[in-house]
Amino acid sequence: xxxxxxxxxxxxxxxxxxxxxxxxxxxxxxxxxxxxxxxxxxxxxxxxxxxxxxxxxxxxxxxxxxxxxxxxxxxxxxxxxxxxxxxxxxxxxxxxxxxxxxxxxxxxxxxxxxxxx
Amino acid sequence: xxxxxxxxxxxxxxxxxxxxxxxxxxxxxxxxxxxxxxxxxxxxxxxxxxxxxxxxxxxxxxxxxxxxxxxxxxxxxxxxxxxxxxxxxxxxxxxxxxxxxxxxxxxxxxxxxxxx
Numbered sequence: 281x282x283x284x285x286x287x288x289x290x291x292x293x294x295x296x297x298x299x300x301x302x303x304x305x306x307x308x309x310x311x312x313x314x315x316x317x318x319x320x321x322x323x324x325x326x327x328x329x330x331x332x333x334x335x336x337x338x339x340x341x342x343x344x345x346x347x348x349x350x351x352x353x354x355x356x357x358x359x360x361x362x363x364x365x366x367x368x369x370x371x372x373x374x375x376x377x378x379x380x381x382x383x384x385x386x387x388x389x390x391x392x393x394x395x396x397x
Numbered sequence: 398x399x400x401x402x403x404x405x406x407x408x409x410x411x412x413x414x415x416x417x418x419x420x421x422x423x424x425x426x427x428x429x430x431x432x433x434x435x436x437x438x439x440x441x442x443x444x445x446x447x448x449x450x451x452x453x454x455x456x457x458x459x460x461x462x463x464x465x466x467x468x469x470x471x472x473x474x475x476x477x478x479x480x481x482x483x484x485x486x487x488x489x490x491x492x493x494x495x496x497x498x499x500x501x502x503x504x505x506x507x508x509x510x511x512x513x
Contacts (some may be wrong), residue, residue, distance in 0.1 A: 284440075315501065323485060325504035371440055384431060384456060385502060387440035389506070 283307065284388035292394050299359040301391050303372030306353065312376045314355040315385065316346065319369040328370075331355055368396045374380050403488050403505040410474035410512055414462075416475040418508050420488030423469065428490040430471040431502060432463055435485040447471060483512045 285304045293299045297333040305314065317326040331339045331346045339346040347356040359366055369392050402487045410416060413500050422428050429448055433441040443456045445463035461481050464472045472490055486509075489502040 316470075317504075323487075323507045323509070325507075327503060333403050356420055373441075384433075384443035384446055385441070387442075389440045394491060 282388075283386045285376055286372055286374050286388035286391050288391045289389075290392040290394070292396055293362055295364060295395050295397050296361055299346070299393065301357040301359075301370050301372075303355045303357065303388060304321075304353055305355060305374050307362065307374065307376050309376045312374055314346070314348070315373040315375070316344070316355075316357045317371045317373060318366075319371060319390070320346075321330075321368070324372070329357065340394070362395050364395050364397060367393060399490070399492075399501060399503065400402055401468040401488060401490055403508050404487075405508060408511070410478050410510065412503065413477045416473070416478050416482070418473040418486055418488075418510075418512070420471040420473075420505055421469055422468055422471075422490045425469070425490065425492055427468060428492055429500075430465065431489040432471065432473050433487045433489065433504075435487060435507075437484070441487060445473070460480075468489045478512045480512050483510055485509050 281324045283306050287302050312333045314331045318326045318328055327337050329341045329344045329346050331348045338348050343360045345358045347358055369390045372388045375383045375385050377383050402421050404419055415440045432444040434444055436443045443454055447465045447509050450465055459477050474477055484505050487507045488505040491500040491502045
């Protein structure tokens with residue numbers, strides 16, 4: 281079974297609308313971290329937001345927020361007031377375990393977001 | 398602030414030739430270092446990680462190897478490239494001191510490798 285599932289291969293959204301990118305995960309470890317990265321056409325992976333499994337509140341970073349529903353194992357990224365520059369691939373990733381060491385990330389297959397003017 | 402460099406940016410190599418990709422990090426000490434590969438249209442796959450000089454762990458059996466000769470230098474190598482080695486290679490670093498469980502991996506600009 282896939283550990284990270286992103287069910288939306290591609291999305292078209294009108295500029296200034298809010299966007300929700302879906303991510304579900306699978307782990308039996310009680311300690312884990314969830315990440316979202318943005319990959320523009322240049323290829324660089326840009327860190328957007330982090331959510332820890334024990335965090336009580338949903339993470340927010342500027343226009344980005346993470347809708348964390350632990351019981352459903354869901355960690356959707358919400359982008360408010362989308363901009364043309366938000367067009368990119370978006371990847372959800374998970375680190376299993378409490379961290380503090382060199383734990384690699386498991387990535388989903390990504391969602392290609394296109395913002396239309 | 399920390400920066401991470403990778404070179405070359407693009408590489409075209411014939412099958413059977415050797416490979417050496419370099420990654421260096423500035424502005425931090427004793428980082429955890431990672432090599433990932435991204436096949437076209439896919440997510441990233443972890444290849445190697447390192448917690449210190451000379452300490453390399455491999456995640457998948459493959460045609461590649463990694464070395465860490467210096468604290469902030471991570472090298473990805475191959476003696477003989479295969480067609481299947483083509484892809485986008487990304488180096489990343491993280492700082493475990495950042496906070497237990499919260500350390501984030503920051504990626505370099507990547508190297509696009511095409512094996513013909």
